[in-house]
Amino acid sequence: MERAEITHEYQDIIRATDKGSLPEIDVLEQVMGRITELEDHRRPSLKGAMRRTTVLGSALTLILMISVTAYATSEYIQIRNKAGTVKVQYVAPSDETAGMATSYNKYAMQAQNYAKPGELIAYYVKDNNTSSDSEPVLQFEYKGNRIPSYVDFSAEIKRTGAPELPEVTNGYTFEYGIVSPSIPMTDAEKREPIYQKTLSELTARASKATSGEKLFMMAVPWSKPAFVSGKYSKGGAHISISVNLMHEGKMFVVQEQENKVEKITVAGTEVVYNSVNKEQVSYQYLNWYNEKQDAYYTLSSYGDKALTKEQYLQLARELLE
């Protein structure tokens, strides 16, 4: 109603403007190019800032499952399993970890657009000049799926064999959960029949294509989880419990300068209390390694009421016992 009145009210001014429509523009490539460049150069500070609103998600982006052993390890926190093997290693930010930035990839974006929530898409790019692999490779994109019903979330946990998360914790009730797949990366995973079958199907489609098409993709079934998370709320206060499944790997956690860490034993398990104090923001979160599940837990709180250190430790105790 109000909008209709605008045309009437200002018709003399509208009449005095160009009647033709304004030109269309497309700055997608330029903007994404600049963002990728920014990410490559400024990742540590940007990531730190990003964590202000999504402590859980951003904390996870700093967790890197990489096979690097060249870090100076002595002054950084380590968590070992019963056999004495280091399973979790805090490391200093480095160029190598900064290079883990998610860069803009137009094919990945197309795969994202193609996928339905919860679907894992395998895609193959024909004549991919950006790939350094000589052999044809599949790439994967997963479209996130928030599961708002605890019953459905619990069913997804059972289907994938992921660690269970509670429905209510410390008075915070379940809001939604996420279960994400593990992406095939190792040579053993690439030799699996499902991978090989998908690869041959997509490469066959690519070789038959005559229209200059470059991207070939299909949804693939998945059952191996990589990440499970639950968001819980009490009014405007939220907590997140997230679990990274390590699948016999080793967890490297980038420790920024502003992150003060403290190792504390809770219910017989070593937990790491992280307190990050930056100029504009400060936040805390808790991590621990669960040997039985071979999983790395992150507990964070945000919203209008963050947990105190004691509350964090109490909640960890409840989850560990």
Added chain:
Amino acid sequence: MLTSSKDSLDVKELELLITRIQEGNTSQYSLIVKAFQQPIYRYCYRLLANKQDAEDAVQDILVKAYQSLHQYKRAENFSAWLYRIAYNHCLNLLRKRRVHKQVMRIIRWETQSASPEQELDNRLYNPSLAVALSQLSPEERSMLVMRVFEEQTYAEMSEILKIRPNALIKRMNRIKQKVRKVMKSEEEEIDWREQKLPMNTKI
């Protein structure tokens, strides 16, 4: 209010998308760019009245929004938040232009011809409206563009500009009167010049 219909996103999709970007999934930002580039461009072009400046501004605004995404609170309207970034960015550009003009006058270079890039797009507004707009402050001009060309309600403008709707109504009335007054006098001037022109050619 601020998405192009082709790539428009509903509130829920937008919220999910922003969460993913905040969690580090940079490539998802391309969907935001696709959805908002055209409306922001339209706003910048109307406000800056220069095609190249508007194109550059859209890029800068979208990059700036990405860098500030951690400051975005979910309770806010995303498009109003983005519009505010665009508004501040364009206002800065207009203020710089004004300072540049003043400097040029002081050092007596005002007679130099402007480069094509500096030239305002004279196809966008007719001469009388162009003169009227040039006499508005950057803030007033932005308000006029939002209200008249972007057809925003006072509630939407209030969210962007952080000014109460009642105060906006009063200011818009003043802007409207100012623009009409200048347009009227300019049109009279043009009529007078046009009437005079045949006489001059006879001489």
